[in-house]
Amino acid sequence: MAIKGKKIFITGGAGFIGSTLASRLCADNEMVLFDNLDRNTLQHSELGKNKNIRLVKGDVLDFNAVNQAMAGADIVVHAAAIAGIDTVIKSPVRTMEVNMIGTANVLKAAQQNKIKDRVLDFSTSEVFGSMAYRVSETTQTVAGSAGEARWVYAVSKLAGEHLAHSYFKEFGLPVVTVRPFNVYGPGQTGEGALQIFVRRALKNEPITIYGDGTQIRAWCYIDDMVDCLMLALEDKRAIGESFNVGNARAVTTIFGLAEAVCRVLESKSKIEFKPALSADIELRIPETAKAKELLGFSAKVDLEEGVQKTAVWFRQNLL
Template sequence: MNILVTGAAGFIGSHVCEALLQHHHVIGIDCFIGPTPKKWKEKTIDTLKKHDRFTWIEGDLLSLPLDNIVKRVDVIYHLAGMPGVRTSWGTSFDLYTTHNILATQRLLEACKQHRPKQFIYTSTSSVYGEKHGRVHEQTTPTPLSPYGITKLASEHLCHVYGSEFGVPITILRYFTVYGPRQRPDMAFHRFIRQMLFDEPITIFGDGTQTRDFTYISDCVDGTLAVLGNDKAIGETFNIGGKERASINDVIATLEEMIGKRANKQYMNQAIGEPKHTWADISKAERILSYAPNVSLQEGLRREVEYIRSLYGR
């Protein structure tokens, strides 16, 4: 099977490529946007290129000849986009509309002409906004940030191309994915790096906010579980983790692992971020047999090990 992965050099995209390459041919596309240094992404791509079944295309979805690419593939995993809640305000919003909405629409147009067997769009828990308790896929989305709005807009695009043109779409909403290759602007990466270099840890809010943390291998398992699953067509799934925790609890765990006390500096709460997230994954459990199994303790241990090797600490 030939599978297209957009955002192949990114955090989640590269892990998805690695898993798919065990059994399939993969075409990876990336244009190296976002906060992760290009040299890190190029190193990731160099590793993927060692696989005989991997084809690399560097380029922007807004300018690539997508018709020629899409007609060669059976399945599309669309992970490319401009990430980040805090940076989506102000003049940066143009990057989000361009890379999240326009690029998705252009890819869907190609799918209209050369219909793949599946089109899997990866969205985010940010579409839900501030909710109480577990959120299920039928919860009314009320995003709090421009980023969340662009991801929700792309979800709607997927649905209309599915209903009007028969594009076989599936939407996955990820909840706070972490692990090796996590972007340097994401909380766990920042916390670990700052502690290793004896820098103050910057915490937005009072640290009591909680997240449903999803380890990268669990996220990949959920992502691949839709492949070839006819019951997933037209559906939306939450991909959440094994457990929730507060930011303060995470930092306490990191202090024990690293053997250092964190110099915590609390900042104003970031605009556009909910106080709590908590995924109801019962639908994914039922239809995808999704079962996250990596504990937060183990996942953090693996990420600390990776960050140490990344920075030579």
Template sequence: MLKGKKILMTGGAGFIGSTLVSKLVMNNEILIYDNFSRDSISTKNIKSGNLKIIRGDILDVDFLNKQVNQFKPQVVIHLAAVAGIDTVIKNPVETLDVNITGTFNLMKALEPCSKRLERVLDFSTSEVLGAYAYKSTELDATNFAPVGEARWTYSISKVAGEHILHSYFKTFGYPIVIIRPFNIYGPGQVGEGAIHQFIKNAVLNKDIEIHGDGDQIRSWCYIDDMVNGIMLCLTKRKAVGQIFNIGNPKGTITISSLAEKIVSLTGTKAKIKYIPKNYVDVELRIPSIDKATSMLGYKPKVDLNEGIMRSYKWYKTQLQK
């Protein structure tokens, strides 16, 4: 457990970041730097003198430098990014700019306080492994997908981010760790994730829409297991300089079967509806977590049924307010 640290979190108002803040804020001083393109932290009702929130953009170099230099972090968690299929497809230039230039901006901003740094944790994506990732390890080749498909600007930008972090590790000794999350879900999720949308619609008894025929395969990882993986990456010395897949292979299911499971478990009146898919997609995404298990002791604990019901109860409470 981290205690007495100064923690900078870019993109900390989002789903994963705000959940992590809830866990860390009691014993650490936290600065969230976020443009609030997504806001999950408002649902957390965090009231602590240890938390400061700055509304700022990762592309605003001068303002970013000012905040970093004033705060002088010991731990940095870099979550700021453009993400989500629909958002990425509509905004490929912004995706590349924020995810690549923004990452460079942050690494440069940290240079004056680099000797203080104890950990720099970067969030990449499982999409770097391409459209077909079956029990993929951290050593598998990252995928440079066909040019012209806006969907892949996200994965390409995240591969670039991984190279940037490793370059700063090798050149300047930044104590970096890179996480590749595999389909994280749970209470507080915002954005475009399938399980998030399915559960919300189940609460509202609205049609659950599946793009295509629903045979895409995903491994779903509950947010508490993700946070556990993050904490191990932040506290284990052997994590420095490494990349880790964080996910739950036991939560593997087709998108169609996921929708059916949600309907069955929740008793919703929502109907499953299939609609045309007008974008390229990841067809298979299952991680190998052997490295995280052996090096860090990571072991996901929340099964898919339990995670769905925890999420359903949370969304039901929120949507009925």
């Protein structure tokens, strides 16, 4: 099954995941990438020159702009969001507004534009709180303590997920939600720990870990993530469902990750520790059986291979 001859609208289309998905779809489809260009992965690729891609600069908080740019679309992918713990802590109000009101605008526009094929919404693994071991899609979500800036992102994303599924239940909008678990790889911009470690290791600069480094994560390579997104866009069984997307086998502590990056890249970087910036996620490992059973998805790229591929990209583009 392949997606061909469709008009596909992607918010955050110039970002890391949005642009990687666009590169997978652009050969056979008309693409509209809607982005405010705060984080612009497109500038490091040839995608912007592709005849099937149109870049529209805009803000998801502007409903009319979203609604007009979406006109005629068959598929909507809502990847735009405020993300990254530093940004969230510095700008909690903007985080809530963009992630909640922006999602509401995209869903309302999708309903008004009568999107028939799919509306793919991005939630987050953070909805499972600070201790998330082998969490499934039916595991209780956690809002976090009020007033702790770390949870602003999770709460705003969870609200968007509830709203997306409400549009499915009330209006029949063909919604599917994904909850990414620590996605990394070529083209990543912003604050992701792995890409920061790789960039510093390539320059033999000190690698900073916030907290004691015992936090445990499962790392998912971007190609695996996009494989799952493609299945969610193609398979009708995905409609009305939420999916954890991650690699439960690529698990390590943050300190172990820094050590692995230095080893794989033969870096002389020293690892330094600083006090934690905020509340942290101590443990985050997904259960992805649902995505395997319904969509046939399983992650393939192990951590060492993913680090090497990521490093190649950063050497070529950003060093």
